[in-house]
Amino acid sequence: MKRVIIFIGLLITSVIATAHANQAAKLDLQTRLAKLDGFYGQFTQVVKTPDDQLVQEGKGKLWFHQPNYFNWSMSEPDELSIISDGKTVWIYTPMVEQVSAMWLKNIPDNRLLLLLTDNHSEMWDTYQVTNTNNTFHLKPTTHAGQQFDITVKPNGIITNFKIVEEDGQYSIYTFSQQRIGPVDKNKFIFHLPKGVTLDDQRQ
Secondary structure (H helix, E strand, O other): OHHHHHHHHHHHHHHHHHHHHHHHHHHHHHHHHOOOOOEEEEEEEEEEOOOOOEEEEEEEEEEEEOOOEEEEEEEEOOOEEEEEEOOEEEEEEHHHOEEEEEEHHHOOOOHHHHHHHOOOOHHHHHEEEEEEOOEEEEEEOOOOOOEEEEEEOOOOOEEEEEEEOOOOOEEEEEEEEEEEOOOOHHHHOOOOOOOOEEEEOOO
């Protein structure tokens, strides 16, 4: 009986220590991201299967401003823009001449962009955070959904991040030419091009 009590005590201590470590890592990451009143960076993308087979390579640029403003523009392999004006997210694919519009709170993917641009989002409560040096590991508490690794320097500069899908496929984004500072608000305004079909999902 004494051994059982000791085991339970150790287990409780371990759980409390893990919770404290998770909270400390989360606060550290949020503190670093809070330094980004604005961010710009160019990135390269590599997408691989769970067994490390190359699926796709790409290039693009990212601008964001807290809270909830972002412009994610891919130039390769195909053009794609995901723009948030703080309320609506516009997903524009020039190749098919179509843009989808949906409320920011309803977007099913791109959770990482929401975490990067809003330290107060309730979404933070759905992730456990651990860190190794400057790399923070975000794992969903529901055991479902994307996992993220984000490398952020103490000054807030993002050097890379990794998105792992539920099926194990993963994407690595490596940044260069990063800048911290105000971003022109026009980067977060989407103008519907002539001849482009609008799929408005904000009903």
